Amino acid sequence: MVKKLFDFDCLFYKTLKKTTTFKMLTTEILPSEGDALISDLSVVSDVDDVKRRIGYCPQFDGLNPSLTAEEHIRYYGKLRGITKSKLELQKRF
Numbered sequence: 001m002v003k004k005l006f007d008f009d010c011l012f013y014k015t016l017k018k019t020t021t022f023k024m025l026t027t028e029i030l031p032s033e034g035d036a037l038i039s040d041l042s043v044v045s046d047v048d049d050v051k052r053r054i055g056y057c058p059q060f061d062g063l064n065p066s067l068t069a070e071e072h073i074r075y076y077g078k079l080r081g082i083t084k085s086k087l088e089l090q091k092r093f
Contacts, residue, residue, distance in 0.1 A: 026056045052081055 023029045025036055027047045036043045038050045063072060077087045 022056070026054060027051055048081060051079070 024031045041050045
């Protein structure tokens, strides 16, 4: 685990493309070559599983001002493959 964190940390010292890197790690865009693993899942071939295992809030435009808090939860839940029944259950808390 330490090596993985160290490698990830070094990546940001060596590159100025932090936004692009995060977009690739969050599967928003595919890398032009190579691959990255999140919990041993490929960001290229295991996109849906990677999305279900990560949480990411972008620095800008993370929230839509025209949506309520509940609407945001439903929207992002759907994007991440969370079932409607699970979202309804969470709403009660």
